[in-house]
Amino acid sequence: MPNIVVLVKQVPDTYSERKLSEGDHTLDRDFADAVLDEINERAIEEALQIKEAHDGEVTVLCVGPDRATDAIRKGLSMGADKAIHVLDDALHGSDLLQTAKVLAAAIRTVEDVDLVIAGNEASDGAGGAVPAVVAELLGYPQLTHAREVTVDGTTVKVTRETEDGLTHLEASLPAVVSVGEKINEPRYPSFKGIMAAKKKPVETVDIADLGVDAGDVGLANAWSTVVEAAPKPPREAGQRVEDDGDGGVKIAEYLVGQKLI
Amino acid sequence: MIDFRLSDEHETLRKTVEEFAREEVAPVIGDFYEREEFPYDLVAKMGRMGLFGLPFPETYGGMDGDFTALCLTLEELARVDSSVAITLEAGVSLGAMPVFRFGTEEQKRRWLPALCSGEMLGGFGLTEPGGGSDAGGTLTTARLDGDEWVINGTKSFITNSGTDITGLVTVTAVTGTKPDGRKEISAIIVPAGTPGFTVSKKYSKVGWNASDTRELSFADCRVPAANLLGERGRGYAQFLSILDEGRIAIAALSVGLAQGCVDESLRYVGEREAFGHKIGEYQAIQFKIADMEARAHTARLAYYAALAKMERGEPFKKEAAIAKLVSSNAAMDNSRDATQIFGGYGFMNEFPVGRFYRDAKILEIGEGTSEVQRMLIARELGLR
Numbered sequence: 001m002p003n004i005v006v007l008v009k010q011v012p013d014t015y016s017e018r019k020l021s022e023g024d025h026t027l028d029r030d031f032a033d034a035v036l037d038e039i040n041e042r043a044i045e046e047a048l049q050i051k052e053a054h055d056g057e058v059t060v061l062c063v064g065p066d067r068a069t070d071a072i073r074k075g076l077s078m079g080a081d082k083a084i085h086v087l088d089d090a091l092h093g094s095d096l097l098q099t100a101k102v103l104a105a106a107i108r109t110v111e112d113v114d115l116v117i118a119g120n121e122a123s124d125g126a127g128g129a130v131p132a133v134v135a136e137l138l139g140y141p142q143l144t145h146a147r148e149v150t151v152d153g154t155t156v157k158v159t160r161e162t163e164d165g166l167t168h169l170e171a172s173l174p175a176v177v178s179v180g181e182k183i184n185e186p187r188y189p190s191f192k193g194i195m196a197a198k199k200k201p202v203e204t205v206d207i208a209d210l211g212v213d214a215g216d217v218g219l220a221n222a223w224s225t226v227v228e229a230a231p232k233p234p235r236e237a238g239q240r241v242e243d244d245g246d247g248g249v250k251i252a253e254y255l256v257g258q259k260l261i
Numbered sequence: 262m263i264d265f266r267l268s269d270e271h272e273t274l275r276k277t278v279e280e281f282a283r284e285e286v287a288p289v290i291g292d293f294y295e296r297e298e299f300p301y302d303l304v305a306k307m308g309r310m311g312l313f314g315l316p317f318p319e320t321y322g323g324m325d326g327d328f329t330a331l332c333l334t335l336e337e338l339a340r341v342d343s344s345v346a347i348t349l350e351a352g353v354s355l356g357a358m359p360v361f362r363f364g365t366e367e368q369k370r371r372w373l374p375a376l377c378s379g380e381m382l383g384g385f386g387l388t389e390p391g392g393g394s395d396a397g398g399t400l401t402t403a404r405l406d407g408d409e410w411v412i413n414g415t416k417s418f419i420t421n422s423g424t425d426i427t428g429l430v431t432v433t434a435v436t437g438t439k440p441d442g443r444k445e446i447s448a449i450i451v452p453a454g455t456p457g458f459t460v461s462k463k464y465s466k467v468g469w470n471a472s473d474t475r476e477l478s479f480a481d482c483r484v485p486a487a488n489l490l491g492e493r494g495r496g497y498a499q500f501l502s503i504l505d506e507g508r509i510a511i512a513a514l515s516v517g518l519a520q521g522c523v524d525e526s527l528r529y530v531g532e533r534e535a536f537g538h539k540i541g542e543y544q545a546i547q548f549k550i551a552d553m554e555a556r557a558h559t560a561r562l563a564y565y566a567a568l569a570k571m572e573r574g575e576p577f578k579k580e581a582a583i584a585k586l587v588s589s590n591a592a593m594d595n596s597r598d599a600t601q602i603f604g605g606y607g608f609m610n611e612f613p614v615g616r617f618y619r620d621a622k623i624l625e626i627g628e629g630t631s632e633v634q635r636m637l638i639a640r641e642l643g644l645r
Contacts, residue, residue: 077273188281190311191324194273 002056002151002173004047005107006080007118007130008040010064010071014123024219025226026093027124029065036071039119041078041186043179047117048079048187050151057081059110063091063102069202076197077189084109088206093219096125100133102217105210107138115156116176120145131178141171144178265565267333274326275333281310282341287613290342293471294616297463299424300471303345308379313352317361322374328506329568332513336561339517340524341613343620344471346514351420351472352376354507356383359431359448363491363499368450375428384422386432386451386477387500390415399497401479403434403449408486410434410449412457412479418627423460423475427453430477433496448496450488457482468619504628505578508585509571511628512564515588518617518624519557522592522599525614526550529603546602553595560588579641586634589624596621 012018012032021028047058060075060083062068072083086106094102107113116138121128135142143149147166148159156175160167161182189197207214215221241250255261267275285306293300307313315331317323324330331353339346357376360368360383375381392398401414412434416422422430429452437445451458461476491499527550530541540546567580596618600607603614610616625631 073273077277188306188310189273189277190309191270191274191315191326191330192311192319194270194277195325198270 002114004115005059006047008062010034010068011037011124020229036074043117045184045186076200077193083202085204090214094217095222095224096127098217104137114173118178120178135176141175143169146179147182278334278337287341297470313379314377322377335513336517339514340521355385381428382421384419384430386416386419401434409483412482416477424473445494446496447493448490505581508581509567512584512588515592515624516561519591519595522595526599526602556591560591582634582637592621
């Protein structure tokens, strides 16, 4: 009966335009629609499948502002049992090391955790380091970039997929697993799930509850900061090649020039 | 104060279906439509989301939701595609609802769990080649022979009646004569595959091409007497009572199509250029889209109002007829305008608006024509 914690993040919808705020170059949260990151939906789906096969409990853990409750509700609607929301203004602008520290502290408040499941990397920050840092802080083995996860008694097996190919990993529980795009197709919440989510417990905690010092988090204390940001330049018009019988050669020359072939 | 806000749960459901329609339906439905093929995978996914069980209690495999939940779902699906929307609408309102409303406990336990999960579809056979709105014209007969009904006749335009997962069709048939000389009409459940029950090949339709519509024939088709659904002689009255609800559902679907026309047009006029400007900068286009939005908006208010009365348990016949009338008009008008905005591309099947144009017409015909709606409204106003 594995006890699973899933790390979730609310991110700006990739369908909408995203931007950083003028003042401190943190994410402008009012600018774009906020959604549960899709990779986290896959993480929740994987946790639910493990739960369906072995029983157990799924807790959704989210660090984020007030409106991150929507992302948490979605996780609960999909079928997670309960949630922890770390909500604290002091966290504004925290980098991934600080966020990982807060996540690890929150995971420690859950009794008898067997498995922590996260997405590989968030679609906004795209740092891809949080699962590994959390594992390090907790002293758990890390099995990242999972394409397949099997839990068997006290061990977890993962097929890891990277550009170098497939690796088969095995570790004893508790462990941290991060999942990739190919892991599964997340379910859509049913109406019954949506109704049930309303009644599921969401524990809201601040950093003091977790024993994290305010001097360790937030933009002012971050290990990495965004110094400068510029909007993406508009796409330039493409180069036009007239085919006078040598179109193929011209395309090949262009591709060679771009070091694509 | 009139509060038009949806509850949190209804709003979450609406968003969930919006996402499903955008991500799962939109990318594939055009091909199904062109091949006139029933999208089994999409229907299965809708089933797993619990959409076919929305207004039914959990005891029978339902979602414990309400009719509002169903209507919001239909609107969001139809913003992207009407074939899947009508498959759901008919599956719930015509397939499962009669069994839920009029069935015995045994009939409910036998049929509803599979119908609610979307693993099975049911159809309702009322319309005949000779007509739909005129009950007195029913020619199909059912004669009690021992403990079996023997059914003979033909039914037309029956949605969801010929898919691989169709499990039953409820048919209305003349089972005798009433004391006043009128036909006694009853409803009888005919399981798919019953000998004597033949499903003809699919119709070639103008629209709704990814939905299943068939002609059915019954030749000495025998089913147990226990398959009578509801009271003998109440078949047509029973059907009429669920038809009012069905009209709100079709209104919701029509609003979805009308809104889909606005969505597609807004996207297009922000990209397409003519005479040096995006065409959305021209007032001729802006006014057209403003009218389209106004039609979708007012039609939505009309179906919300009918729905609110229905959910409160008040009479809603007139409101349902008005909602059906104005929303099917809105769908037809908006699809015509959207196609015009798209110009030549609007006439191409690869763009959704062409599909919307073809799908809109049936909304002024099915579940009571616009003329029938006007007749109902006039009667409710006391005109005889």
